[in-house]
Amino acid sequence: MRLNTKSAFLQERIKFEKHLSLSGLQISRARKIVFNEAIRNHGHFTSEELAKICFNKNKISRATVYRVVKDLLESGVIRETAFGDKHHHYEHIYDEKPHHHAQCLRCHEFIEFPDMKEDERYRPYLEKRGFKILGHEMHFYGICEKCQNQQKMK
């Protein structure tokens, strides 16, 4: 964990609250709780998982959690990771180094690798078309080392 963890957390909260007020939304109890649980979670999570946690701890309803997840996404506090199964996966950005994912088509395991800022060359193209970029992900797919070896053994 980095030294600036506390202030990074605060920055995220400020980012979120700023987004809310700019959008005419309230800083309600439910939004605070869902925000905290999303930040507390240090892996990937789905809306359903977050909803279960928030309901068990604080009786926040499923519908509300789904609604707040959208706010978190739009504020840039969490991002959607580009997975292929039928759930939406998210991860928070706070205290994380920018990274991308490579996924094995057989075992569906992930490899994370650092962001090398290669996206910068794409930005002008999208911004010229009026697209407001909130995030990006480089998504590789293929076969991981383990699965390649298993195939050889057959």
Add this chain to the structure above:
Amino acid sequence: MRLNTKSAFLQERIKFEKHLSLSGLQISRARKIVFNEAIRNHGHFTSEELAKICFNKNKISRATVYRVVKDLLESGVIRETAFGDKHHHYEHIYDEKPHHHAQCLRCHEFIEFPDMKEDERYRPYLEKRGFKILGHEMHFYGICEKCQNQQKMK
């Protein structure tokens, strides 16, 4: 459209049929029809859209289309685009220039932009870890121009 369109189409069909026979699957009427409709479609499509087309034209049932889409995926004729709304999106690979996608979080519309080969710098990193890369996609998300304007009008 490129000059080699016809032969490229044939190659795709051979690729598909080869996959089927290697997997012990039959080259049935339904599989031929779904293959043709997937190739005919020159944008993104979801299983549901494909199912509607195949049912209206040829009375192929929804369940069958979903099953054939899996075959098409595994044979490499179509690929899943790494997207986040609740449908799976596919596009066929035949006759397409490499490109990536940006998606609006509100209206879910896509912008396509050309591949600038920025992924090349990531390859050594993944290959060093034994990951066999079969493809990649750069995925941007944000708010499109139209949706930004709609927010302002409120």
Add this chain to the structure above:
DNA sequence: TCGCATATGAGACACTGTATCATAGTTAAC
């Protein structure tokens, strides 16, 4: 504190993708 706009919870709902199973179609051997 009051009044109004926004948020919430509970449940119903729509939709996607999968499973089941009886029937139909395909293939290969003869």
Add this chain to the structure above:
DNA sequence: GTTAACTATGATACAGTGTCTCATATGCGA
């Protein structure tokens, strides 16, 4: 061409995810 064995199909039911509705509760500016 027939037959037998296997695979594919269609119809339907089902589970799970995410959205919508609406009555009630809460937050916020005056």
